[in-house]
Amino acid sequence: MTSSVQSGTAQPLPKTKTKAKKRYLKAKKDRRKNRKVATAHGSSAHAGANDRPKSDVEEEDVEVRSNSEPDTDIEQVVNGSRDEIKEETRPKKRRKLEQSGSQVTEEQKEPFVNNNSSRSTSPPKRISPAPQATLPSFPLPKRPDAPSSATLAFQGLDKALVEAEIIEPGKVLPLGEGDIDHDTALSEKTRRRLKDLGITELFAVQTAVVPYLLSNPRQQSLYLPYDPPRDLCVSAPTGSGKTLAYVLPIVEILSLRTVTRLRALVVLPTRDLVVQVRETFEAISKGRGLKIGTATGQHSFAHEQAQLIADYSPSLQGGSSKVDILICTPGRLMDHLNGTPNFSLQHLRFLVIDEADRLLAQSFQDWLAQVLQATQPPTATKSIPQHEQQPSMPHPDGVAPSYMHLLHGIPTVRTDLDEPKEPSCQKLLFSATLTRDPSKIAALNLRDPKYFVVQKAANVPTTKEDGVLDLVMEKFTMPATLSEHMIVCESSEKPLMLFYLIYTHGISNALVFTKSAESTTRLVRLFEFFETFWNSQNGTSSQRKSLSLKAYSSDLSAGDRRVILEKFKAQEINVLVCSDLISRGIDISHVSHVVSYDAPVDIRKYVHRVGRTARAGRAGDAWTLVEAQEARYFKSMMKAADHLQSVKRMRVSESDLSPLLPFYEASLKRLGELYSRDRLERKFRITWFSSVILCGFVDKSCNANRI
């Protein structure tokens, strides 16, 4: 211990200068001296400048000074203060290092450095100017900004789609009484008929399509060879009334016809839809004398031919038809185009492709190309042998204007005023998920198409392009009255979740979608066992009747399917467990719930499945059971469609499920027994069959040996 500590008084330490400090002070002193010398030298040089010519060296000298030292006081002050601030903010250690280093740099910076002590007498040594800190650099090439997703989405799109007309889903047009019509362009007869059917207003899609097709009287003609009509593409949500949007104008225009010709062809993807659309046509055209036919393959080909064709004479150029409107599936249509004499599409005024995106995806026999070709007149006239040519028409034949050049034996005087005659067929495309694929649209060979897009209010955009963009980006509009939920659970929990939804929510009209026909059958079996156990415990009452359920899939024959669907429509069946066979177009007003037991794999499928409920402004619920490992994919699919926020997640706890657990376990046990019995029976049958074959073989070989 030191004495100072002992005495308790702290002696100030003697101020000793470190070597570095000394060096620093010396350098500082030198710098000051140098500066003085330099100033004296500079002023003498400057004084003599007027007397003698300026040398290169002198010019350089001035330049060097201006580079190395600040000329003005302001600059010195600014530099000084900046240095001080820097000093304070820098860490202590670094400051020290920099101070020692700064001696060198300061020296280097000085224009005149005197290394020996006789600095004051000898002129200072001149050094070359310090190079500039950085070389002049050119700006680097800049990448152009990436085009926005909107710009990319519009690339390659049909111009007509970009110019689509956006319609608000809430728009309606009331049907006027008598002579008063509120811009619907419908005749009084049709309005009266609609009111008889309980329809008092036109829905949004109808307010756009019906007046568009009817308001121009010239467009109501059956033939428009010189002014062919524009084609129409319509995208509107499920259950928004697209069927009536085309049925009404077709019935109005065709009611003007005198002779029956095949003038409207409606193509649909399934037989059930054909039946449904036929019912709508029949309801609207009642009392208008129009003949409506269907071709689905439900009846024999000969039977259908007899229903469609009136005259099989080979000499007819204008075709023959017993119907004005034909509703069909593409497969059967091809059969008639290729195999029915006098089945002609030359008089076609309307070609409707409903569920267009689904039908365009079907390349069945290249049906679209063949149908479009059949609506066009052949380019080369068929040469008919002299003996077959008729001096006059033997039959009351009628040839469409665009087919007139095919007639033989009729003198025609061609004039300069003759214009080419176009077919009058107008294509009408409808879907809730209209295709945006430019190649598919190009295949349709549309004539100056007009697009109508019914877009939900929340999405009603500030610009029209935004609305079109939603369609292009597959952000489809859902019915406003639909509420959507998803339940994330393990795969093994799914049946129990389904029973929970059906039994605790008291559902009595539901469609349950599965991924395959096989899973449909298995689920229905389990469901039936559960229903039996549940009823045996809880009983049935007037409030809760026993549930009737059935499977509906491609495993059943067409006849069976039709019967089941009729029963479901009549509410004799409460829960229909089905594959995606009826996910599109089917209109059953009382379906209150749709359950996707197996989550759909694409957004279009989802839109059509959930669209079986909440139709025509009614409320509806859609639940999707999502397996835990599928949840991420499902959510990203919904997010891409800008729809995730509309699908609420529903959490079901174990306590919610526990009351159903005993019945579920008993049902599973019964199903297991059933399947193991089935397996045993099958095994037994195979063993028995093979033993019979084996016995026969042994028997034969024994006989052969005896011989």
Ligand SMILES: Nc1ncnc2c1ncn2[C@@H]1O[C@H](COP(=O)(O)OP(=O)(O)OP(=O)(O)O)[C@@H](O)[C@H]1O
């Ligand atoms: N103006 C209207 N007033 C009242 N009900 C209507 C009207 N238009 C259509 N509907 C009813 O709305 C229901 C749905 O119509 P429709 O089947 O045509 O829908 P959609 O748009 O074709 O649906 P999806 O895309 O699922 O095929 C039908 O029951 C139909 O009778």
